[in-house]
Amino acid sequence: MRILGYGRLSRDAEESTSIERQREAIEAWALANGHTMVEFVPDVDVSGSIHPEERRELGPWLTDPLKADSYDAIVAYRLDRVSRRLFHTVDMLKWADAHGKTLVSVTEGFDLSTPLGRMFFAIIAVIAEGELEAIRSRARDSFQQLQKVGRWRGGSVPYGYRAVRNPNGDGYVLEPDPETSTIVQEIFTRVAKGEPRLAVAADLTKRGLVTPQGKKGWTGPSIKVMVTRKAALGQIESKQDGLLVLLRDEHGLPLQRADPIVTTELWKQANEAVRDAARPLKRARQTAPLLRLVYCAKCDEPLYRFSNGHSKDFFYRCSGKTVRYNACTSTPVPAEGLHRYVEDLFLDEVGDAPRRERVFVPGEDNTERMTELREAIRALTERQTNAGPVQAEIIQETITSHETEYAALATVGIRKARYEYRETGETWTAWWKRTTWDERRTVLLNAGISVKVLLERPNRFQPGAWTVNLDLPTSLRESLERL
Template identity: 30%
Template sequence: MTPGLRYLACLRLSADSDGSTSIEWQRGVIRHHVSSPHLSGVLVGEAEDTDVSGSMSPFKRPKLGRWLTDRADEFDVIIAAKMDRLTRRSMHFNELLEWAQGNGKFIVCVEEGFDLSTPQGKMMARMTTVFAEAEWDTIQARVLNGVQSRLENRSWLTGAPPTGYRIKAVEGGRRKVLEIDQDFYPYVEEIFTRVREGQSTHRIARDFNCRGVLTWGDHLRKLKGEETKGTQWQSTIINKFIRSSWVPGIYAYKGEAVLDDQGEPVILPQKPLASMDEWTDLVDRIKPVTRAVGTESRTGAKSLLAGIARCGNCGAPVTSLLNSGHTRKDGERIPGHRYYRCSNKFKGGACAQGLYVRADLLDTWVDQAVRDSVGTWDMYERAGKGPSQARELQETRARLENLEAKYIAGEYDGEGQEESYMRMHKGLSAKVALLAKQEEERANPTLKATGKKYGEVWEVKDQEDRREFLRTYEVKVWAWDKGVNQNDRAMVMDLGDIQTMAQELGLNKEEGMDRLLISQNVPPHWTNPELREFPGLELESVPAFLKELEAAQKKEVQRKGSAE
């Protein structure tokens, strides 16, 4: 290995690890290796992941994943004390190895002494990960065999209760179960309700801190009679809680849901905090909104349309600016106004006309347009798709096929091994069935009624939540300083997924309406294609973004026609 390289220490510890693989032991092995005279390397950082299963992909680990995806240019070598500290899955190791080769990185496993710069080293590393994977499967089967009876009667195993639950002794203290903590549950219910209403977790955290609501950790300390630490709520705390598999009560082992004989997750509490469907919906609601390339990311609380509105002249996103105001001759101070301006022109781009309009005027127009257009429509939402499970399904099927091949080859003929094989086969088969079912549901999302009108939901939202509402439904707004009437601004709004769902359900309010475009002070033929069909008329050219919307709509109609 070339001397003087930059090393990233990869540290991992599962919940059941002992002292032989402790973080301190791993750190010591790595530092001793990096500082050896023949290397004289520089340790530039540590990716320390505790309570993380060896079955988790390195790219999904909380700390290591961020280094691989966001900070790859800061290191040359990934170093781990042992191979299984990187991963216990052969497919994940191959994925990491391919990434390293494609990005000019080296991988070092100190204890095994692998030199992955040679074909022989790569082959030995791949063989080692196969054995590590088989060892992990055997450990899991052994552990699950031991706790199976306790899981079947929903007994709590060990440790502190998950957020929102308390441990209750039953059957004269011979067994413990999880039940909802009724003292803390009102805050859980409030979080769920406000997320469903479209409120951001940042706002919920701020509100809880202002009200002095105890976090779960401080709540447990108070129950024990201990002094609270005054830990503050943060959006990350709320997001992590919502994403936790304990919300629907799923029991997980080393980061993976334990499945029953039918392939369904084992639900430990008699009554969980939320059903599976409710949990999926909540997780889907807190997902970051995917933004198109070039979308303005600034979202100041005073700017309803930041990241949503665009300059009608060039299509660039707008930025929000508060001018300084002025002082009258009599000394009275006149406050400034907030304006939306074209980011392209502001940054010296090619937009000649640009956009510079009063923000309150444009905000008011959008507010009224939403009320007048879909305000009386029944509100629908798409059932949460959730993340794709295709890759995990492929990996699980490969593991199942590999297990069956080993069984046929007689590798489980030893005493007591057949029981382990049957347990692993049962678990993997159930997992394949569950993942295949989830992928099928994800590929065919359904629409569901909320029981409310769009106008009712819009009315109770403040400006911050209205902006998130517009983002969620992919609403787009274009604006010009001047329109047909040169003395007034011009605007066009596309209602995005609200209109798409209405089309899917056959709820269009006007016959022949391909896309609901609301406009003000623009040529009528811009938003009504039928007006362009009269021969001999000299019409102003239609903006490119409207043509793109029409083309996308026609393509979608053709696709659905072919499917039918």
């Protein structure tokens, strides 16, 4: 009989029989029974939970008709080398029946051609699946315990970190890598400042820096993944039901596995920049420098930007012209001339006065910590519903502690945000010369200033007489210097 020898070394197993030993056992069995081994197929670092047809080496021998016709039986060291899943094992039985093949375990000695052999085969398959689940359960428990004590559980090291010997005990811990952590900090800083992710990626690629995947080409999406994940904060996220969930400790707070590479504030700024970049761009509109500042001296309606479309120059035209009950007859005012009038009037009033700047002083409160406590209380309350009496009591103590801290933060040491007026060391004239009309407009609007303008209709004999009044209320003449 022609046989296909199969060996597998699982990444899930704690103790595995080497590929060489499996091959030797199959060759000895074939020689003792007078069979010919067509090929020995090894699958290394392949889990027993993967379907046989999806495995790198064994798969083609099951799906390729030419290869499948070259042997009569698949022979393995043990059944769990073929599969640890009951349904996958049943699939293999069906496949063997449909293709006239048989399956052999050289150490468990069953014959699939008899009903008793098939029953024995099914029993072993159930045991193999149970062993797989037990191995995974032990692995999960081990991972959770390592995370709680701050040790590295193995696997891919997050970019920006490196695994080092635990100075306080067994195993390994993570610490910021001197080289790659500076790259992470640079990426977060540039993104937070609004630099496009594609530009950051192109620059890193040009400098020859290797990506977290060990490649040489950075991309915008890879930058986004790094910025939006919490690995750079030293925290752990895990997929649950297809969603990334932040792992928390027994107190309901984020589980910290390493020192953060970036600050929480920088992480928030970078993520806000990512969200802003995802928002649809608004069409830029040309805003007149004196919009909402200038009014018609004839009917008190606001003036707005008006252009005939044949010149880059524009006018201010009274909005009353389009209102039926008004139908203002005032003449459109050339923008360039009106800007000069407003500038001269404003600087004549306050040009030599010292300018003070209104500065925002952020409040000192504990909003971030209070939010963190609320999330911890919520998570602990959910955990408490499924806990036993003793565990529920322990959780309640933690909840009470969080609630006490929350109440204290809500009433103590909170200072509201405020504005202060500070000397800038320059006059209003100096400030005016170095600013744009957009900046000036904002200041004038905040001051409550308005301008009344009227241009007598010009003709070929008269250029038209200007009437421009700067409406600066008495109550604002002094406060203007403090804006």
